[in-house]
Amino acid sequence: xxxxxxxxxxxxxxxxxxxxxxxxxxxxxxxxxxxxxxxxxxxxxxxxxxxxxxxxxxxxxxxxxxxxxxxxxxxxxxxxxxxxxxxxxxxxxxxxxxxxxxxxxxxxxxx
Amino acid sequence: xxxxxxxxxxxxxxxxxxxxxxxxxxxxxxxxxxxxxxxxxxxxxxxxxxxxxxxxxxxxxxxxxxxxxxxxxxxxxxxxxxxxxxxxxxxxxxxxxxxxxxxxxxxxxxx
Numbered sequence: 001x002x003x004x005x006x007x008x009x010x011x012x013x014x015x016x017x018x019x020x021x022x023x024x025x026x027x028x029x030x031x032x033x034x035x036x037x038x039x040x041x042x043x044x045x046x047x048x049x050x051x052x053x054x055x056x057x058x059x060x061x062x063x064x065x066x067x068x069x070x071x072x073x074x075x076x077x078x079x080x081x082x083x084x085x086x087x088x089x090x091x092x093x094x095x096x097x098x099x100x101x102x103x104x105x106x107x108x109x110x111x
Numbered sequence: 112x113x114x115x116x117x118x119x120x121x122x123x124x125x126x127x128x129x130x131x132x133x134x135x136x137x138x139x140x141x142x143x144x145x146x147x148x149x150x151x152x153x154x155x156x157x158x159x160x161x162x163x164x165x166x167x168x169x170x171x172x173x174x175x176x177x178x179x180x181x182x183x184x185x186x187x188x189x190x191x192x193x194x195x196x197x198x199x200x201x202x203x204x205x206x207x208x209x210x211x212x213x214x215x216x217x218x219x220x221x222x
Contacts, residue, residue: 006154014118032208043115043212044198046153059209090154097207099145102154 002027004103006091012109021079021106025089026072033074034084034100035066038088050074069109086110114138117199121147127188132197132216135181143195146175149194149200149215151183155198158184189220 003026013019035047046059048066052056056066063082067075074091086109092100116131134144147155159168161177168175172193174185184197184209196217200210 034208041214043214044200045208045212046209049208057208092154097142097202099157099160101157101212102147105152105154107152110188 001100004091004093004101006089006103006106008106009104010107010109012080012111014111015083016080017033017085019076019081019085019108021089021108022051023074023076024072024105028072028093028095029092030071031095033068034092035074036090036102038090038105041085044090044091048070048076082105082108085111113209115201115213117197117201117216119216120214121217122219124186124189124218126190126222129185129187129189130189131141131149131186131200132184133198133215134184136201137180138201138211141201142206143202144177144206145198145200145202145210146184147184149196149198151196158197169200186218189218191220194218194220 013052029033032051034049036044048058050056050068060092063079081086081105089101089106094100115136126131143160145160146158148158150157159175164179166177172187176183196215198215200212202210
């Protein structure tokens, strides 16, 4: 069966510091991978998606970037965090255009 | 602008008191509607996918239905463990990857 991992689970970072969140998927090959952000009182917002190694599509211009160095690894980064980057970050995967399956999430607090 | 609206924002039920959650959408073409359950501090858990008006899916005490403008998640004889936020998302025609999420309905079932 497929499993999706995210780490760290929680992170507290000062404004202006860098960020690296990691997501890995097990039990499948060539998945589509997604990064979402969930802010309080708002719906899930798609940030990036990837259909293959090195292929990244951005949905929202912002302070973040994404990379996919390996087939089942997806990384969310920032060079300098802003207060507005705080939120719950979720990674998801699917095959083809089927339903998406989410990871456990990372709670990021920027102080 | 395409939009997904969930109602009510919050619903409090007594154990055994059946009810329904609503997800209405204004989209130019629907390729699928998805229901998820999200527990506090966790990633969303996939429940159902619906593709066409008239379609119904069931799982334990939950039944999801779809019309041309909205979907209902019916909860029959709920138990306290059904307490969670229920999220609705749509995939639009012409978009293979992007899901547009509603803000969710927070369901609380009291014993």
